[in-house]
Amino acid sequence: MDPELIAAKELLEKSIDSLGGWLEFWTAIVVIGLLIEYVPEFIERLKEIDKRSLHTKIGGILITVGVAGELFVGVIASSKETNLRNVTDSITASLNQEAAGARKEAAEAIERSAKAESNLAQANALAANALKAAQGFQLEIAQANERAANAEKETARLNKLAEEERLARVRIEEQIADRILTDEGVIKIAAELRPFPGQQFKIITYWESREPLALTNRIYSAIIRAGWKFIRPANRSNLIWGISGISVYVHPAATELTKKAAEALVSALDKQGLPSALREHNPKDDPTNMIQINVGTKP
Known part of the structure:
Protein backbone atom coordinates (compact mmCIF):
# COMPACT_ATOMS: atom_id res chain seq x y z
CA MET A 1 0.00 0.00 0.00
CA ASP A 2 1.16 3.57 -0.84
CA PRO A 3 2.38 5.30 2.40
CA GLU A 4 1.40 8.77 1.03
CA LEU A 5 -2.26 7.72 0.63
CA ILE A 6 -2.33 6.39 4.17
CA ALA A 7 -0.85 9.68 5.48
CA ALA A 8 -3.41 11.74 3.49
CA LYS A 9 -6.25 9.61 4.85
CA GLU A 10 -5.11 10.11 8.43
CA LEU A 11 -4.75 13.90 7.88
CA LEU A 12 -8.30 14.18 6.46
CA GLU A 13 -9.72 12.17 9.34
CA LYS A 14 -8.04 14.55 11.81
CA SER A 15 -9.39 17.58 9.88
CA ILE A 16 -12.92 16.16 9.94
CA ASP A 17 -12.62 15.56 13.68
CA SER A 18 -11.48 19.16 14.14
CA LEU A 19 -14.39 20.50 12.04
CA GLY A 20 -16.77 18.44 14.15
CA GLY A 21 -15.61 20.42 17.18
CA TRP A 22 -16.16 23.69 15.36
CA LEU A 23 -19.63 22.52 14.31
CA GLU A 24 -20.50 21.88 17.95
CA PHE A 25 -19.14 25.32 18.86
CA TRP A 26 -21.26 27.14 16.31
CA THR A 27 -24.29 25.11 17.22
CA ALA A 28 -23.78 26.23 20.83
CA ILE A 29 -23.68 29.82 19.59
CA VAL A 30 -27.05 29.28 17.91
CA VAL A 31 -28.47 27.88 21.15
CA ILE A 32 -27.13 30.80 23.14
CA GLY A 33 -28.58 33.20 20.60
CA LEU A 34 -31.96 31.56 20.88
CA LEU A 35 -31.79 31.74 24.65
CA ILE A 36 -30.91 35.39 24.53
CA GLU A 37 -33.68 35.99 22.06
CA TYR A 38 -36.56 34.23 23.78
CA VAL A 39 -35.77 33.73 27.49
CA PRO A 40 -35.75 37.39 28.42
CA GLU A 41 -39.11 37.69 26.74
CA PHE A 42 -40.60 35.50 29.40
CA ILE A 43 -38.59 36.99 32.26
CA GLU A 44 -38.99 40.63 31.50
CA ARG A 45 -42.22 40.66 29.62
CA LEU A 46 -43.07 43.96 31.09
CA LYS A 47 -39.83 45.81 30.43
CA GLU A 48 -39.39 48.48 27.95
CA ILE A 49 -39.73 47.85 24.34
CA ASP A 50 -36.27 49.27 23.52
CA LYS A 51 -34.45 46.74 25.73
CA ARG A 52 -36.46 43.92 24.23
CA SER A 53 -35.60 45.11 20.75
CA LEU A 54 -31.88 45.12 21.68
CA HIS A 55 -32.13 41.60 22.95
CA THR A 56 -33.91 40.58 19.82
CA LYS A 57 -31.23 42.12 17.64
CA ILE A 58 -28.38 40.49 19.57
CA GLY A 59 -30.10 37.13 19.43
CA GLY A 60 -30.74 37.48 15.73
CA ILE A 61 -27.10 38.35 15.12
CA LEU A 62 -25.92 35.34 17.12
CA ILE A 63 -28.33 33.07 15.31
CA THR A 64 -27.18 34.42 11.98
CA VAL A 65 -23.51 33.99 12.88
CA GLY A 66 -24.19 30.51 14.26
CA VAL A 67 -26.06 29.43 11.14
CA ALA A 68 -23.33 30.92 8.97
CA GLY A 69 -20.71 29.06 11.01
CA GLU A 70 -22.68 25.86 10.64
CA LEU A 71 -22.87 26.43 6.89
CA PHE A 72 -19.16 27.19 6.61
CA VAL A 73 -18.16 24.21 8.69
CA GLY A 74 -20.63 22.02 6.82
CA VAL A 75 -19.15 23.05 3.46
CA ILE A 76 -15.61 22.43 4.63
CA ALA A 77 -16.62 19.16 6.28
CA SER A 78 -18.36 18.08 3.08
CA SER A 79 -15.19 18.88 1.12
CA LYS A 80 -13.08 16.98 3.62
CA GLU A 81 -15.46 14.05 3.51
CA THR A 82 -15.29 14.08 -0.29
CA ASN A 83 -11.51 14.10 -0.13
CA LEU A 84 -11.65 11.35 2.48
CA ARG A 85 -13.86 9.26 0.22
CA ASN A 86 -11.46 9.84 -2.68
CA VAL A 87 -8.50 8.88 -0.54
CA THR A 88 -10.43 5.89 0.75
CA ASP A 89 -11.30 4.92 -2.82
CA SER A 90 -7.65 5.31 -3.80
CA ILE A 91 -6.59 3.19 -0.84
CA THR A 92 -9.26 0.65 -1.72
CA ALA A 93 -8.11 0.63 -5.35
CA SER A 94 -4.50 0.28 -4.22
CA LEU A 95 -5.49 -2.54 -1.90
CA ASN A 96 -7.49 -4.15 -4.68
CA GLN A 97 -4.51 -3.79 -7.01
CA GLU A 98 -2.21 -5.26 -4.39
CA ALA A 99 -4.75 -8.01 -3.76
CA ALA A 100 -4.94 -8.66 -7.51
CA GLY A 101 -1.14 -8.78 -7.64
CA ALA A 102 -1.15 -11.09 -4.65
CA ARG A 103 -3.80 -13.26 -6.28
CA LYS A 104 -1.76 -13.29 -9.50
CA GLU A 105 1.38 -14.19 -7.59
CA ALA A 106 -0.58 -16.83 -5.70
CA ALA A 107 -1.92 -18.20 -9.00
CA GLU A 108 1.59 -18.21 -10.44
CA ALA A 109 2.86 -19.88 -7.28
CA ILE A 110 0.08 -22.46 -7.55
CA GLU A 111 0.95 -22.97 -11.22
CA ARG A 112 4.63 -23.35 -10.36
CA SER A 113 3.70 -25.73 -7.58
CA ALA A 114 1.54 -27.73 -9.99
CA LYS A 115 4.40 -27.82 -12.49
CA ALA A 116 6.78 -28.84 -9.72
CA GLU A 117 4.39 -31.59 -8.66
CA SER A 118 4.06 -32.65 -12.30
CA ASN A 119 7.85 -32.65 -12.69
CA LEU A 120 8.14 -34.58 -9.43
CA ALA A 121 5.58 -37.09 -10.67
CA GLN A 122 7.51 -37.44 -13.94
CA ALA A 123 10.76 -37.79 -12.01
CA ASN A 124 9.17 -40.45 -9.80
CA ALA A 125 7.90 -42.23 -12.90
CA LEU A 126 11.35 -42.07 -14.49
CA ALA A 127 12.91 -43.30 -11.26
CA ALA A 128 10.40 -46.15 -11.10
CA ASN A 129 11.15 -47.05 -14.73
CA ALA A 130 14.88 -46.84 -14.04
CA LEU A 131 14.47 -49.06 -10.98
CA LYS A 132 12.41 -51.51 -13.00
CA ALA A 133 15.03 -51.49 -15.75
CA ALA A 134 17.80 -51.95 -13.17
CA GLN A 135 15.94 -54.89 -11.68
CA GLY A 136 15.55 -56.29 -15.19
CA PHE A 137 19.28 -55.84 -15.77
CA GLN A 138 20.03 -57.55 -12.47
CA LEU A 139 17.83 -60.46 -13.51
CA GLU A 140 19.58 -60.65 -16.88
CA ILE A 141 22.96 -60.46 -15.15
CA ALA A 142 21.95 -63.24 -12.77
CA GLN A 143 20.74 -65.34 -15.69
CA ALA A 144 23.95 -64.60 -17.60
CA ASN A 145 26.01 -65.56 -14.54
CA GLU A 146 24.02 -68.76 -14.23
CA ARG A 147 24.58 -69.54 -17.90
CA ALA A 148 28.28 -68.73 -17.49
CA ALA A 149 28.48 -71.01 -14.44
CA ASN A 150 26.75 -73.79 -16.36
CA ALA A 151 29.08 -73.19 -19.29
CA GLU A 152 32.08 -73.37 -16.96
CA LYS A 153 30.77 -76.62 -15.51
CA GLU A 154 30.21 -78.01 -18.98
CA THR A 155 33.67 -76.81 -20.04
CA ALA A 156 35.20 -78.45 -16.98
CA ARG A 157 33.33 -81.67 -17.75
CA LEU A 158 34.45 -81.59 -21.38
CA ASN A 159 38.02 -80.78 -20.33
CA LYS A 160 37.94 -83.70 -17.92
CA LEU A 161 36.67 -85.98 -20.66
CA ALA A 162 39.31 -84.65 -23.04
CA GLU A 163 42.02 -85.20 -20.43
CA GLU A 164 40.77 -88.71 -19.75
CA GLU A 165 40.76 -89.41 -23.48
CA ARG A 166 44.26 -87.94 -23.78
CA LEU A 167 45.55 -90.07 -20.92
CA ALA A 168 43.87 -93.10 -22.45
CA ARG A 169 45.55 -92.34 -25.77
CA VAL A 170 48.86 -91.86 -23.98
CA ARG A 171 48.45 -95.21 -22.26
CA ILE A 172 47.52 -96.84 -25.54
CA GLU A 173 50.43 -95.14 -27.28
CA GLU A 174 52.72 -96.21 -24.48
CA GLN A 175 51.44 -99.73 -24.83
CA ILE A 176 51.91 -99.83 -28.58
CA ALA A 177 54.93 -97.52 -28.76
CA ASP A 178 58.37 -99.00 -29.16
CA ARG A 179 60.63 -99.21 -26.15
CA ILE A 180 63.41 -96.71 -26.67
CA LEU A 181 66.90 -96.51 -25.25
CA THR A 182 68.36 -93.09 -26.03
Missing part, protein backbone atom coordinates in the same frame (compact mmCIF):
# COMPACT_ATOMS: atom_id res chain seq x y z
CA ASP A 183 72.01 -92.33 -26.69
CA GLU A 184 72.21 -90.77 -23.24
CA GLY A 185 70.71 -93.95 -21.79
CA VAL A 186 73.31 -96.06 -23.60
CA ILE A 187 76.09 -93.94 -22.08
CA LYS A 188 74.63 -94.17 -18.56
CA ILE A 189 74.16 -97.95 -18.73
CA ALA A 190 77.73 -98.35 -19.99
CA ALA A 191 79.01 -96.23 -17.11
CA GLU A 192 77.29 -98.45 -14.53
CA LEU A 193 78.57 -101.67 -16.17
CA ARG A 194 82.14 -100.47 -16.70
CA PRO A 195 83.31 -101.75 -13.25
CA PHE A 196 82.90 -105.28 -14.65
CA PRO A 197 85.14 -105.32 -17.76
CA GLY A 198 85.40 -108.57 -19.72
CA GLN A 199 82.15 -109.91 -18.31
CA GLN A 200 80.82 -112.48 -20.77
CA PHE A 201 77.23 -112.25 -21.98
CA LYS A 202 74.89 -113.43 -24.69
CA ILE A 203 71.62 -111.92 -25.79
CA ILE A 204 68.55 -113.60 -27.30
CA THR A 205 65.42 -112.03 -28.76
CA TYR A 206 62.77 -112.44 -31.44
CA TRP A 207 65.08 -111.83 -34.34
CA GLU A 208 62.22 -111.49 -36.79
CA SER A 209 60.29 -108.90 -34.70
CA ARG A 210 61.18 -105.28 -35.34
CA GLU A 211 60.62 -103.75 -31.88
CA PRO A 212 62.43 -106.39 -29.74
CA LEU A 213 65.27 -106.53 -32.26
CA ALA A 214 65.75 -102.73 -32.23
CA LEU A 215 65.85 -102.63 -28.42
CA THR A 216 68.23 -105.61 -28.34
CA ASN A 217 70.66 -103.76 -30.58
CA ARG A 218 70.60 -100.68 -28.29
CA ILE A 219 71.20 -102.77 -25.15
CA TYR A 220 73.97 -104.62 -26.95
CA SER A 221 75.64 -101.29 -27.82
CA ALA A 222 75.57 -100.15 -24.18
CA ILE A 223 77.03 -103.42 -22.87
CA ILE A 224 79.79 -103.52 -25.49
CA ARG A 225 80.57 -99.87 -24.67
CA ALA A 226 81.14 -100.95 -21.03
CA GLY A 227 83.84 -103.43 -22.13
CA TRP A 228 81.87 -106.61 -21.73
CA LYS A 229 82.55 -109.58 -24.03
CA PHE A 230 79.79 -110.88 -26.31
CA ILE A 231 79.67 -114.68 -26.74
CA ARG A 232 78.05 -115.50 -30.06
CA PRO A 233 75.96 -118.70 -29.83
CA ALA A 234 76.77 -121.55 -32.20
CA ASN A 235 73.20 -121.49 -33.45
CA ARG A 236 71.08 -118.34 -33.69
CA SER A 237 68.09 -119.33 -31.58
CA ASN A 238 64.85 -117.40 -30.99
CA LEU A 239 63.00 -117.03 -27.73
CA ILE A 240 60.05 -119.27 -27.09
CA TRP A 241 56.87 -117.56 -28.29
CA GLY A 242 54.95 -115.60 -25.65
CA ILE A 243 57.84 -114.20 -23.60
CA SER A 244 57.62 -110.48 -22.78
CA GLY A 245 59.86 -108.07 -20.96
CA ILE A 246 63.59 -108.27 -20.26
CA SER A 247 65.10 -111.07 -18.19
CA VAL A 248 68.72 -111.31 -17.00
CA TYR A 249 69.80 -114.87 -16.18
CA VAL A 250 72.77 -115.86 -14.02
CA HIS A 251 73.77 -119.37 -12.87
CA PRO A 252 73.48 -120.01 -9.13
CA ALA A 253 77.05 -121.27 -9.10
CA ALA A 254 78.43 -118.17 -10.82
CA THR A 255 81.02 -116.03 -9.09
CA GLU A 256 79.98 -113.17 -6.87
CA LEU A 257 81.46 -110.73 -9.37
CA THR A 258 79.25 -112.16 -12.12
CA LYS A 259 76.18 -111.94 -9.88
CA LYS A 260 77.01 -108.30 -9.05
CA ALA A 261 77.45 -107.57 -12.75
CA ALA A 262 73.99 -109.05 -13.43
CA GLU A 263 72.47 -106.98 -10.62
CA ALA A 264 74.14 -103.83 -11.99
CA LEU A 265 72.71 -104.54 -15.46
CA VAL A 266 69.16 -104.96 -14.09
CA SER A 267 69.49 -101.73 -12.08
CA ALA A 268 70.85 -99.75 -15.04
CA LEU A 269 68.02 -100.93 -17.33
CA ASP A 270 65.38 -100.06 -14.72
CA LYS A 271 66.78 -96.53 -14.41
CA GLN A 272 66.27 -96.01 -18.15
CA GLY A 273 62.62 -97.04 -18.01
CA LEU A 274 63.27 -100.61 -19.16
CA PRO A 275 61.99 -102.86 -16.36
CA SER A 276 63.91 -106.13 -16.17
CA ALA A 277 63.99 -109.16 -13.91
CA LEU A 278 67.00 -110.96 -12.46
CA ARG A 279 66.55 -114.70 -12.78
CA GLU A 280 68.64 -117.85 -12.13
CA HIS A 281 69.49 -120.61 -14.57
CA ASN A 282 68.44 -124.13 -13.78
CA PRO A 283 70.95 -125.36 -11.18
CA LYS A 284 71.18 -128.60 -13.14
CA ASP A 285 72.67 -126.74 -16.08
CA ASP A 286 76.43 -126.63 -16.39
CA PRO A 287 77.88 -123.91 -14.16
CA THR A 288 78.93 -120.80 -16.06
CA ASN A 289 79.91 -117.18 -15.39
CA MET A 290 78.20 -115.97 -18.56
CA ILE A 291 75.14 -113.72 -18.22
CA GLN A 292 72.21 -114.40 -20.55
CA ILE A 293 69.89 -111.56 -21.55
CA ASN A 294 66.46 -112.35 -23.01
CA VAL A 295 64.64 -109.43 -24.70
CA GLY A 296 60.98 -110.38 -25.22
CA THR A 297 58.08 -108.38 -26.59
CA LYS A 298 56.78 -105.25 -24.90
CA PRO A 299 54.72 -106.22 -21.82
